[in-house]
Amino acid sequence: MHLSDFQLFVLITIIKIAVVLVITLTAVAYTVLLERKVIGRIQNRWGPSRVGPFGLLQPLADGIKLFLKEDLMPMSVERPLFVAAPVIALACALVSVAVVPFGATFKIQGVDIFQVSNVNIGLLVILGITSIGVYGIALSGWSSNNKYSLMGSLRASSQVISYELALGLSLVGVVLRAGSLNLRDIVNSQIGHGFLSWNFFGGLQFVGFFIYLMAAYAETNRAPFDLPEAESELVAGYHTEYSSMKFAMFFMAEYANMLTVSCVATLLFFGGASSPFEGWLPAFGPAWLQAILPIFWFVAKVFAFLFLYIWVRATLPRFRYDQLMSFGWKFLLPLAMANILATSLIMALRS
Amino acid sequence: MNELVDTIMHLALFLIFGGLAVLAALNLLLQRHPINSALSLVVVMMSLAVLYWSLGAEFLAAAQIIVYSGAVMVLFVFVIMLLNAGEEERTKGSKIASIAGFPGAAAIFCLLSFVFLSEGHKLGLSHLGGSLDEATSNISQISSLLFTDLLLPFEVTSILILVAILGAVVLAKKER
Numbered sequence: 413m414h415l416s417d418f419q420l421f422v423l424i425t426i427i428k429i430a431v432v433l434v435i436t437l438t439a440v441a442y443t444v445l446l447e448r449k450v451i452g453r454i455q456n457r458w459g460p461s462r463v464g465p466f467g468l469l470q471p472l473a474d475g476i477k478l479f480l481k482e483d484l485m486p487m488s489v490e491r492p493l494f495v496a497a498p499v500i501a502l503a504c505a506l507v508s509v510a511v512v513p514f515g516a517t518f519k520i521q522g523v524d525i526f527q528v529s530n531v532n533i534g535l536l537v538i539l540g541i542t543s544i545g546v547y548g549i550a551l552s553g554w555s556s557n558n559k560y561s562l563m564g565s566l567r568a569s570s571q572v573i574s575y576e577l578a579l580g581l582s583l584v585g586v587v588l589r590a591g592s593l594n595l596r597d598i599v600n601s602q603i604g605h606g607f608l609s610w611n612f613f614g615g616l617q618f619v620g621f622f623i624y625l626m627a628a629y630a631e632t633n634r635a636p637f638d639l640p641e642a643e644s645e646l647v648a649g650y651h652t653e654y655s656s657m658k659f660a661m662f663f664m665a666e667y668a669n670m671l672t673v674s675c676v677a678t679l680l681f682f683g684g685a686s687s688p689f690e691g692w693l694p695a696f697g698p699a700w701l702q703a704i705l706p707i708f709w710f711v712a713k714v715f716a717f718l719f720l721y722i723w724v725r726a727t728l729p730r731f732r733y734d735q736l737m738s739f740g741w742k743f744l745l746p747l748a749m750a751n752i753l754a755t756s757l758i759m760a761l762r763s
Numbered sequence: 764m765n766e767l768v769d770t771i772m773h774l775a776l777f778l779i780f781g782g783l784a785v786l787a788a789l790n791l792l793l794q795r796h797p798i799n800s801a802l803s804l805v806v807v808m809m810s811l812a813v814l815y816w817s818l819g820a821e822f823l824a825a826a827q828i829i830v831y832s833g834a835v836m837v838l839f840v841f842v843i844m845l846l847n848a849g850e851e852e853r854t855k856g857s858k859i860a861s862i863a864g865f866p867g868a869a870a871i872f873c874l875l876s877f878v879f880l881s882e883g884h885k886l887g888l889s890h891l892g893g894s895l896d897e898a899t900s901n902i903s904q905i906s907s908l909l910f911t912d913l914l915l916p917f918e919v920t921s922i923l924i925l926v927a928i929l930g931a932v933v934l935a936k937k938e939r
Contacts, residue, residue, distance in 0.1 A: 533825050544832060
């Protein structure tokens with residue numbers, strides 16, 4: 413059977429989407445296990461160790477448990493929105509992976525197979541999808557008809573809206589250096605001298621990176637900014653009334669967001685899929701190894717960020733609400749603006 | 764062959780999202796609960812963003828999503844949630860509205876379609892699909908326009924917004 417170019421393109425794209433989706437969901441499940449294991453070891457206990465060797469099948473058991481639980485729906489919820497909220501949250505969390513280039517450019521039949529879609533405003537697409545994700549949280553709290561849920565969702569959405577500014581501005585320095593919003597171009601602007609040409613080291617964007625990191629922790633509602641889920645005050649925050657798969661969707665959305673944030677940090681500040689020694693070591697090995705090796709570096713960097721997430725959660729206590737707001741508006745935002753000014757001044761002086 | 768497929772795809776996108784925008788706009792009017800209306804407005808704005816994108820204005824599309832659906836409408840939804848606004852009551856409406864409303868709407872529709880059909884060529888044409896690929900980007904064009912020819916309107920608009928923010932702060936400030 414002979415396929416036309418267009419049919420081939422559609423076929424390869426569908427396969428790409430399926431593979432990326434499956435890998436993302438598996439990574440989400442195993443990030444949960446990693447978190448439980450690492451926090452266990454940090455707190456001097458074992459963590460899950462019963463299901464399978466070293467507890468490796470624990471995510472599977474968790475998934476089965478959540479599927480089989482009774483799906484409770486309280487009487488006085490706003491029904492359509494109550495159902496739609498977790499769907500919006502999970503969909504927005506998963507869609508942003510589509511623009512992430514997770515390997516070097518490698519074409520089969522003219523289709524780049526290590527990136528689902530190469531969009532010329534990839535960075536803005538990620539920011540836009542993140543800002544739509546707020547609706548999932550806001551609607552879940554409101555439609556639950558429960559004061560703890562509402563308080564949790566108000567906290568979550570106001571936190572996300574406040575830190576979105578600092579997050580967006582912290583990335584402007586990188587965009588200035590690359591001169592493009594295309595994620596592939598941003599990665600390509602950081603090659604040449606190994607890890608010295610990454611934006612974090614060679615680009616002098618470490619201030620921007622730390623602003624991004626803190627704002628991203630607040631965006632994903634993770635410790636030390638996990639006030640929306642503060643157990644001691646709000647039961648469980650916006651997903652108090654959710655059970656079974658609907659709860660699992662919020663849970664997966666949180667971890668998928670962590671994954672996206674780690675991917676963006678890798679792409680923008682740590683050279684994406686490029687190796688820390690490229691430009692110094694000659695390329696070696698057969699073609700398939702040269703295609704696979706960048707993916708290895710990308711996964712290693714993303715893993716390091718996920719580990720940092722967990723480490724921070726196990727180390728730092730929770731912020732107070734007024735501290736959270738004044739930190740975001742009075743410290744991170746002015747610092748991000750100063751970073752933009754300094755970066756553009758240096759670039760103007762050098763040119 | 765490929766150009767034909769491109770045109771068909773863009774036409775399909777236009778029809779789907781244009782239809783979605785119209786349907787969501789109707790839903791906005793017909794829904795009785797304010798939060799449903801607000802969410803329909805979000806759908807309208809997102810479909811408009813897709814239409815902008817399919818005309819090759821990708822930066823405008825992203826700005827539409829981030830600014831309108833992501834920031835402005837979130838505040839709308841926030842206010843509705845906090846006020847705990849209930850369902851609207853259906854009223855018959857005033858008689859003048861039904862007498863003058865329908866002919867007025869029809870007249871405006873006729874006027875607009877007459878203008879667009881007769882003077883359409885003066886507005887210029889935009890190629891459906893625009894320059895939709897990963898290589899071209901219109902951000903540099905937009906920014907050079909904004910900071911050269913349109914610098915004054917741009918700055919005046921930002922000052923206008925600043926004045927509005929100051930006004931809101933003054934209104935919200937408590938008397939001591």
